[in-house]
Structure formats: structure tokens, C-alpha cells
Amino acid sequence: MLANRRITWIAAGLAALALAGCGKQEPVTATTAPAPPATARVLVVGTDAAYTPFESQNEKGEIAGFDIDVVKAIAGKAGFEVKFVNTPWEGIFNALDQGDRDLLVSAITITGERRQTMDFSKPYFEAKQLIAVRRDAQVATFDDVKAMKVGVQNGTTGDEVVGKLQGKSSGNIKRFESTPLALKELEAGxxxxxxxxxxxxxHYLANNPGGGFKTVSDAAFPVEQYGIAVKKGNAELLARINxxxxxxxADGSYDKIYAAHFGSAPK
Incomplete structure (x- = not known):
């Protein structure tokens, strides 16, 4: 009886080995997870978080603002996740070009020069340059600041237009890392x-009513359009963003975001 059991066990073992041998001939796919598509990963968004109300850091250190809410809403519709990384303006375009950022949102004006090195989404915001001066300043047009000391944020379109008016290397142009810093300098004289x-x-003037400022608009300032930037040639991501x-x-989400940051829906 014991010998019969041993024979039975040996037979069962040989059968199991045979089955195992057959199993190795099949491709092992059931236990190998497929690699996720590139679009499934979290996309890194570069933004210079010093441009209230478009992007800034709140008291918790979180990046928030109009641009941030717009991209979050777009990502929700397009089916991708985003992570916002504070990126200084001076290096923001280089970070995109090197692949350290997947897209940029930072009140970036769409220009012909920038289109040569990156691609832009459809415009999501219209802006114009505005002049801030002391209330008693005799300034009615942009030409009136030609001989003045003017503060601008370095590398912005404000920097460009003042550079054209006064000369790019003019000693009267004072460049700052952010517009609020330039406005604080105006307040300090x-x-x-x-x-x-x-x-x-x-936004700055509304939140600093004691600054003693006024604003001056000039019809010579062209309307500017902000766009979300992606690396040149990234047509798939650009299509999803658009x-x-x-x-x-279409569903009214944009208007709600706009009103939350600027007081009313866009006209």
C-alpha cells in the first residue's frame, strides 16, 4: 500500500512538472502591468508665483490664482493631472525648453518672438499695459514717462515697451523681479x-488704497493675449489643452473662475 502511495505521489509530481513546463512556453502577460501612457503621468506646470492675482503663494505656501484655477479646470476636462512648481521668470522658458516643465502658465503674453521657440494654446486672457503713477503726477500719455524713472518687471512686455520708449539700456529703467516690488518702489519714491x-x-492698487496711486491708460498700448506655453512641437498636449x-x-466654468478673481465675468 505504501509503495502504491509513493507511485501515486511520484506520478502526481511528474504531472505537475509537465504542466509547469507547458506553462513556461506561454508568454507571461497576466502578471506584467502595462506601462502607463505618457499622458497619464502628472504634468509639471511652471509658474512664477509672484504675479497676483494670476499666480502667487498663499499663507500655506500653496500656489494659487487665476491662472492656476484655469489650468486645474482645463486638466479636469482634458483628463490629466498637474503639479505646479514655482519657477523664477528669468529661467522659466529655459525650464520648458530643457523638459524640466511640461507646460507654463504665468500671465505669458503670446508674441511672435516667443512663438519661434515654444507653442501656445488659444488665448485665455486679454491684457493691456497700464501706467501707475502718484496721484499728483502730470502724466496723461505713455510719452509723458519718457524722461522719468520707470519701474518694470524684468523680461516682461512692460520692460519691452519702456525699453522701446527710453532705449533698452536707459539708466532710467529700473528692473525688478516682480511687479509688486516695482509698485512698492513707486510708493517709496x-x-x-x-x-x-x-x-x-x-489688483495691487485695489488692495493698497493708501498708496496714493492713479493709473493711466494709453490707446497706443496694444491688446495682449495670454497663452499656456508648451514645448515646441508638442502637438498632442497642445490639442488637449485647447x-x-x-x-x-462652453460650460461656464471659465466665467466663474474669472469672476472669482476679477469681480465680474469677462465682457
């Missing part, structure tokens, strides 16, 4: 005017 995007200037932007405009 270190500059006589500041030229910057209207959204940032108006589709998401279309969707949030």
Missing part, C-alpha cells in the same frame, strides 16, 4: 512710474 499688465496693477479650454468656456 524710488521710481516715478511703473508700467505693467493691467490685471496686476489694478480642447479643455474650449470646454470650460
Amino acid at each position: 524710488g521710481v516715478q512710474a511703473v508700467v505693467a499688465d493691467n490685471g496686476v496693477v489694478e 480642447k479643455g479650454l474650449d470646454d470650460i468656456k
